[in-house]
Amino acid sequence: MGSGRITALLQRRTLRSLPTSPDLGRIFRLACWVALSLSTPALAVEPSSHGSVKGNDLDALREANRVLEEEIKLASRPRVYWLLDLSEGVIAIKGRGVELHRFPILAWHMAGGGSVAELFRLRAHPSVARPKATSGDEASQELIELQDMPAEYELVFDPPLTLFVAPPAHERPWLWARSRLREWFARFASWGRSVLVPSQKAAGPRLRLTLSREAAQSLAWSGTEGMPVVIKSAVPP
Amino acid sequence: MEVVRNGWLKKNAWAAVLVLVGALPIAGFESEAPREQEVKPSGIARKAAVHLEGLRIREAALRRQLAALAPTGSYIVVDTARNRLYVRRRSEVLLAAVASTGSGTILDYPDRPGARWVFDTPRGEFMIQSKFMNPVWVKPDWAFVEEGLEVPADPAQRVEAGMLGDYALGFGNGFFIHGTLYTRLLGKNVTHGCVRLNDEDLRSVYRLADIGTPLMIF
Numbered sequence: 001m002g003s004g005r006i007t008a009l010l011q012r013r014t015l016r017s018l019p020t021s022p023d024l025g026r027i028f029r030l031a032c033w034v035a036l037s038l039s040t041p042a043l044a045v046e047p048s049s050h051g052s053v054k055g056n057d058l059d060a061l062r063e064a065n066r067v068l069e070e071e072i073k074l075a076s077r078p079r080v081y082w083l084l085d086l087s088e089g090v091i092a093i094k095g096r097g098v099e100l101h102r103f104p105i106l107a108w109h110m111a112g113g114g115s116v117a118e119l120f121r122l123r124a125h126p127s128v129a130r131p132k133a134t135s136g137d138e139a140s141q142e143l144i145e146l147q148d149m150p151a152e153y154e155l156v157f158d159p160p161l162t163l164f165v166a167p168p169a170h171e172r173p174w175l176w177a178r179s180r181l182r183e184w185f186a187r188f189a190s191w192g193r194s195v196l197v198p199s200q201k202a203a204g205p206r207l208r209l210t211l212s213r214e215a216a217q218s219l220a221w222s223g224t225e226g227m228p229v230v231i232k233s234a235v236p237p
Numbered sequence: 238m239e240v241v242r243n244g245w246l247k248k249n250a251w252a253a254v255l256v257l258v259g260a261l262p263i264a265g266f267e268s269e270a271p272r273e274q275e276v277k278p279s280g281i282a283r284k285a286a287v288h289l290e291g292l293r294i295r296e297a298a299l300r301r302q303l304a305a306l307a308p309t310g311s312y313i314v315v316d317t318a319r320n321r322l323y324v325r326r327r328s329e330v331l332l333a334a335v336a337s338t339g340s341g342t343i344l345d346y347p348d349r350p351g352a353r354w355v356f357d358t359p360r361g362e363f364m365i366q367s368k369f370m371n372p373v374w375v376k377p378d379w380a381f382v383e384e385g386l387e388v389p390a391d392p393a394q395r396v397e398a399g400m401l402g403d404y405a406l407g408f409g410n411g412f413f414i415h416g417t418l419y420t421r422l423l424g425k426n427v428t429h430g431c432v433r434l435n436d437e438d439l440r441s442v443y444r445l446a447d448i449g450t451p452l453m454i455f
């Protein structure tokens with residue numbers, strides 16, 4: 001067998017193994033079907049049920065869960081605590097997770113750096129001039145009542161957080177102005193400290209609360225040194 | 238060879254192969270990038286939905302956990318700012334009473350400079366530790382100092398009957414919920430730290446509260 005014959009045989013085998021025209025047509029149609037059937041699921045549109053999931057829902061739930069975790073820690077011990085719920089606009093006095101009293105926040109404003117996602121403890125609250133009882137003179141002794149509590153004041157917490165409480169401007173313009181001045185001064189002092197002593201710890205967030213006069217006085221009344229406070233942030237819509 | 242060069246195979250078979258190869262990326266067999274483009278948004282949405290659902294389940298569980306910490310039976314709440322006492326069971330108010338709580342005044346010790354009594358009702362959570370019928374008042378030192386009297390050495394001279402009403406419920410450190418002769422002062426901050434009630438409300442509290450009943454004062 002010469003090389004020419006071998007080549008001719010190979011060519012013949014190759015020709016035999018190659019499909020004929022009707023076969024190729026079937027293969028082509030089959031290929032199209034396979035391609036079409038496989039591509040259909042890949043091209044199908046995902047159900048849009050998840051389209052309603054918003055980032056803020058997640059943030060709100062995360063915040064709610066964080067606050068609940070803090071509350072569980074506090075409620076498992078015999079103590080009364082405050083919950084400042086900025087999303088609902090209420091301050092709740094709570095014990096064992098039970099709401100004992102609540103008052104509305106008329107307005108609030110957060111400023112300064114730092115986070116409020118932690119447990120704060122009341123370090124300083126407005127002092128009240130306590131009247132002295134005198135011996136043998138019980139009937140004439142003065143008392144401290146809710147009306148004696150201040151309606152404009154600041155509360156200082158650990159870790160650093162300052163709460164400026166004041167009634168609304170239209171209700172008590174003078175107290176409102178004094179509160180803004182107090183806040184401005186605190187801001188200025190904080191800035192001054194940061195410039196003079198850069199290594200000093202940050203002053204923390206400042207939270208301005210506008211409360212009715214009675215609510216402001218109630219808050220001042222119920223605050224005791226070391227009192228725990230949880231703040232539930234408002235997640236923007 | 239002619240068939241190969243000029244026949245159907247040359248014209249159509251390679252086209253079929255090309256169609257197949259071209260269809261593979263659409264089918265998702267090849268090329269990661271286009272598949273990611275198709276799948277990524279829905280994948281994130283699914284993950285977010287799963288995460289959201291997980292957070293909701295966690296929230297429900299935490300709420301249950303917090304609710305489980307609330308008193309199961311009745312409990313007493315004292316609002317010292319408004320001088321009110323409430324007996325509650327869960328969210329139901331069983332009794333709402335006008336009370337008198339601490340005056341917040343101070344009294345100096347006569348012979349100890351710098352030392353003083355502060356007449357505040359303590360704030361926080363306590364529990365009823367003792368219950369008495371027809372209690373007698375064992376007057377503390379401040380009661381004598383306040384009246385300008387000598388503190389007696391004989392304990393028997395401290396006992397005064399009829400001052401605390403028909404019942405008294407102790408909640409620690411000498412503080413009691415008790416009755417009063419000065420009912421006109423109810424609703425005011427006039428006491429030395431105890432919680433005063435009128436006779437009828439005191440009877441109700443005595444009936445509703447047992448030893449161990451939580452007492453929350455704010």
